[in-house]
Amino acid sequence: MSAPAAPATTGQPHSLEESKFQIYVQIAMLLAVITGIEIVTVYLPFARWLLVTVLVVFSAVKFLFVIFFFMHLRWDKPFCTVLFFIGLILGGGTMFALLTLFGMKESVPLP
Amino acid sequence: MSSTAAVGAIDHHHDPTTSTGIPNKKLVMWAFLASDCMFFGCLISTHLIYRLHPPASAPQARQVFSIELTSFSTFILLMSSLMMALAVNAIQKGNLKSLRASLLTTIFFGCIFLGCQVYEFNNFVFEHHMTITNSILGTTFFTLTGTHGTHVAIGVFWLLLMYVRSFQPKDPETRPAWFLGNVAHIAVFIGAILLSGYVLIELAWAMQAGGASPGTLLTFAKAQALAIVGAVACLAGLVRLAKTRGPYDFGEANAIDVEMMGLYWHFVDIVWIVIFTAVYLLEYL
Numbered sequence: 001m002s003a004p005a006a007p008a009t010t011g012q013p014h015s016l017e018e019s020k021f022q023i024y025v026q027i028a029m030l031l032a033v034i035t036g037i038e039i040v041t042v043y044l045p046f047a048r049w050l051l052v053t054v055l056v057v058f059s060a061v062k063f064l065f066v067i068f069f070f071m072h073l074r075w076d077k078p079f080c081t082v083l084f085f086i087g088l089i090l091g092g093g094t095m096f097a098l099l100t101l102f103g104m105k106e107s108v109p110l111p
Numbered sequence: 112m113s114s115t116a117a118v119g120a121i122d123h124h125h126d127p128t129t130s131t132g133i134p135n136k137k138l139v140m141w142a143f144l145a146s147d148c149m150f151f152g153c154l155i156s157t158h159l160i161y162r163l164h165p166p167a168s169a170p171q172a173r174q175v176f177s178i179e180l181t182s183f184s185t186f187i188l189l190m191s192s193l194m195m196a197l198a199v200n201a202i203q204k205g206n207l208k209s210l211r212a213s214l215l216t217t218i219f220f221g222c223i224f225l226g227c228q229v230y231e232f233n234n235f236v237f238e239h240h241m242t243i244t245n246s247i248l249g250t251t252f253f254t255l256t257g258t259h260g261t262h263v264a265i266g267v268f269w270l271l272l273m274y275v276r277s278f279q280p281k282d283p284e285t286r287p288a289w290f291l292g293n294v295a296h297i298a299v300f301i302g303a304i305l306l307s308g309y310v311l312i313e314l315a316w317a318m319q320a321g322g323a324s325p326g327t328l329l330t331f332a333k334a335q336a337l338a339i340v341g342a343v344a345c346l347a348g349l350v351r352l353a354k355t356r357g358p359y360d361f362g363e364a365n366a367i368d369v370e371m372m373g374l375y376w377h378f379v380d381i382v383w384i385v386i387f388t389a390v391y392l393l394e395y396l
Contacts, residue, residue: 020200028193032186038388039182042395051396059388063381070196071377072370077125077133080141087145091152098156 027069034058140371144378151382154258155389158251162394172248172394175239177231181391184227185383188263191220192380199373205363207277211353214274217376218304221267226308228260230315252390259386262379269372271300281358296352303345310338 038058041051068074073081126134162172198213232253235241243253275296280286313335321327332339 021197024193024196024200028189031189031192035182035185035189035387038392039178042392048396052393055388055392059384062384066192066377066381066384070192070380071374072199076137077131079131079133080137083138083141084145084148087142087148090145091148091150094149095152095156098153099159102160 023069027065031062031065034062134367136367136371137374140374144374147378147382151255151259151385154251154255155385158255158390159393161247161251162390172252175235175241176391176394177234178391178395180227180231181387184224185387187220187223187227188380188383191217191224192377194220195373195376199366199370202366202369203363207359207361210369211274211277214270214277218267218270218274221263221270221376222304222308225260225263225267226312228256228263229308230312232257233312233316255386255390259379259382262382266372266376266379267304269375271297271304273369273372275300277359277361278352279360280356281360286356292352296349299345299348299352303342303349306338306342306345310335310342313338 038055041054041058044051067084073084125132129135129138131138194213194217198210198217201207201209201213235249241249241252243249275293278289278293278296280289283289286292314331317327317331321330
């Protein structure tokens with residue numbers, strides 16, 4: 001069982017740890033910039049569907065950057081990614097189902 | 112063994128003692144976060160469905176929300192995630208001093224986020240009369256953001272415990288009262304957070320009502336003298352308790368504990384990334 005231990009970081013652990021610091025700072029700056037662009041985006045005079053799409057894409061990019069870099073999924077075993085995405089897909093699927101089933105008319109509060 | 116000698120000796124991404132090669136603590140945390148995705152997915156979709164029906168007399172969400180405040184708290188939470196990542200990086204190198212500094216900064220940013228949320232909730236309830244019971248928009252909004260805020264508060268408490276845990280002595284017999292000392296450390300830390308938060312929020316209200324004039328500040332200082340003195344005393348106590356008395360029983364081997372806590376904290380951040388877009392930005396389109 002101990003044989004697969006070698007490929008993970010052995011050989012260049014120090015340089016990897018050094019570069020991680022740079023990566024974290026660069027990603028944090030990128031996330032801050034994307035957040036700024038998101039705020040500007042809502043005031044742009046474009047079609048609503050286009051703005052919603054842009055905002056969803058920006059959110060997804062931020063989300064993926066955080067889980068793969070800050071949460072180390074990029075460097076961890078793929079099983080962690082699989083496990084988390086099972087929950088994510090179930091959660092996203094539930095959201096999609098609820099939003100599809102209960103549109104505006106169906107969610108009107110009772111008098 | 113010195114911490115320098117240990118650097119690079121532990122593989123933080125593989126545990127040969129488990130059948131999956133993943134440390135059990137990390138596996139449990141990922142499973143929990145996966146389940147929490149479903150929990151927040153339901154809360155967010157409930158809000159998206161019911162936000163379309165505010166009562167006739169209630170203000171529109173766009174008139175209630177403050178994009179400036181929410182953007183600021185979003186930025187603060189993103190920066191807290193950066194500091195948490197740096198904390199994990201520090202302990203993986205066995206750098207205890209850097210770990211403590213990063214944890215303290217993360218706690219500080221987490222408290223700012225919570226303070227912004229308390230201010231926002233106060234504003235919604237007392238200025239805009241949107242409560243959890245008087246409209247369906249209020250119900251879904253406060254339930255969703257309140258649940259997220261509770262997650263942040265739990266995260267801050269966990270960070271605080273980890274910070275104090277890093278002061279556990281390597282040889283407890285040399286400092287027999289270390290446990291009571293750590294309990295006092297936690298109490299002082301909580302006192303510092305609550306009193307500082309209270310003073311800052313009261314100051315914000317006072318300045319909003321009377322402006323930033325010296326007269327307003329003096330009146331505020333007189334009215335809140337006890338809270339100000341308590342906050343300063345707790346902060347001074349924190350500085351005193353943080354003085355190094357090593358060696359400590361906390362190092363690279365504890366990196367998995369810090370990493371697990373980091374996963375939770377980053378998850379709170381990614382949930383907010385979704386809430387910021389789905390709950391706040393969507394109202395401005």
